[in-house]
Amino acid sequence: MSKRVVLVTGASSGFGRLTVEALARRGHTVFAGLRDVTGRNAKAAAELAEVAGSLHVVEIDVTDQDSADRAVREIIDAAGRIDVVVNNAGMIFPGPLEAFTAEEGQRQFDVNVLGALRVNRAALPHLRAQGSGRLIQIGSVGGLVTTPFTGLYAASKAALESLTAAWRHELAPYGIESVIVDAASYPTNIGLNAAMPADSARLAVYGEAFAGFTNAIVARSAEVGGDAGEVAEAVVELVEGTGHQLRKLVAPASQLEPLRTLDRVSAETSERVGAAMGVAAFMTR
Template structure:
């Protein structure tokens, strides 16, 4: 049975790939971007199956208006994907107040506002699937991306709570945690803090996880499988490598907690 989607940040990258995948199989899609004209090609190809919407996800009132417009146009929503976001690159000391606030506004609050806007509609239908596009950076942290990690760790935290809160309403919730893909996230879409010379040596010595980047189009089959699954997972990685990385990260955390367990218990009076 055809589904109706609402996808933020759909003018490029994952959002565009997933919108096209849905449309190609006969679904309806409300696509959002800061410029609705970004979807002219989609509208020309798929006609009334596409609803282009201009939306700055950091604007809560605008998020509610866009969701209502999509519901009015299509009669309801089945899949909601909070994909809008970007990376802020800079050491913690380098990031300005405005850069920090804008990163959280888009990556965290943008997803929160859209989620709040769709919940009454999904509850009324007794169904729906909310997909939050997180990142491997929502599970592990690297230097030079602290505020980006903060936004994604926070997204993971509220989404885990959300999943428990709405389960009894028939609403499914999933965190998609992609590895590195050639989406422009680290290129044209990124924001760079001004470099402080004090970190130049450290920056030069930094090693990247991998120079390899996945093909965003390869995620089409995966996202369709996910939305068609009767019991989707709360968390799923997209890409090769994240499971090994996270296994090492969590083992290191457990080892450190165990090493300091005596002090932990001392703090409790044990």
């Protein structure tokens, strides 16, 4: 197995933290991307610096193109190349859509969607010059199936699905793969750091239904269980493997079969639509 140089954004906690630690244990050269490494994430940065293996902390704010460019240049200067980008940085705005302002929606998309666009834009000239590389986006089952009170988050993850597919088609001629990991709900800090709607009055209109939905999700999560480490393991497989499909599903067994059916039907239908539109020759399976 050849060792890779990997950038993982949003590595202070959750899937990102588990992923950088798992990759470092496997002997890869890993750059853990964090915001504000001397401030709010100073403790996480110090802890990551102590992890065994070739693990380095790099400061990156995915909402800032200059920051993304600097981080990638730092990686190239230190390691001489970059092989894989894992776009993990994300946040969630749960609640009824009516209670959110357009500015809150913009913030949701700025991190979850435009963040990946910025980081990949910074890395792609280097990957293309190498003639190889891999873009891995951390998506969500919510990007495939939208439930109540997850509209902003689901919309951002659905947009990330589309970007991943477009990168896959456009970059294949340059030897660059693009894949998305669609994960079910696992216990991480993303829920603890959720940004609730600023309009408390409109949120209150949906209070009973929103509370019931939240309780149902929590109860179901406790029932089916799940280990967030499974997502990190899936990313490791994608970093080390070749010939991936567009989507890798990671979910408890009870959810996996219907999701696989949805994925298969979606892929088959996309091919048929592409053929009907006369653009099948430009699409990568």
